[in-house]
Amino acid sequence: MPSSRGSSQPRDQTQMSCISPPVPSGKPSLLLNRMDETVSNISDMAETKSMFREVLPKQGQLYVEDITTMVLCKPKLLPLKSLTLEKLEKMQQAAQDTIHQQEMTEKEQKITH
Secondary structure (H helix, E strand, O other), rough: OOOOOOOOOOOOOOOOOEEEEOOOOOOOOOEEEEEEEOOOOOOOOEEHHHHHHHOOOOOOOOOOOOOOOOOOOOOOOOOOOHHHHHHHHHHHHHHHHHHHHHHHHHHHHHHHO
């Protein structure tokens, strides 16, 4: 999609503008980043040339165009059960086993008497 030089829309996805941190004088600066990509041949990687032009507005608001990209992070593996939960389950199982054994011994004693 062709665009003129004064248009706020980028020619393609490689051209965008962003706001830099405020300069010490207190005025925000607007950096226009224009990237032109050329590929010489199949064996060469794409060469990227960028030109930065700084614009300091004297008044008014700044307009920002930004392209969001996904950031891939290392996956965090969480245990299915925590150690504390495993200990509590073991204690509960042991308590149930002892109760079951006590009930069995009581039944045996009632049968023998």
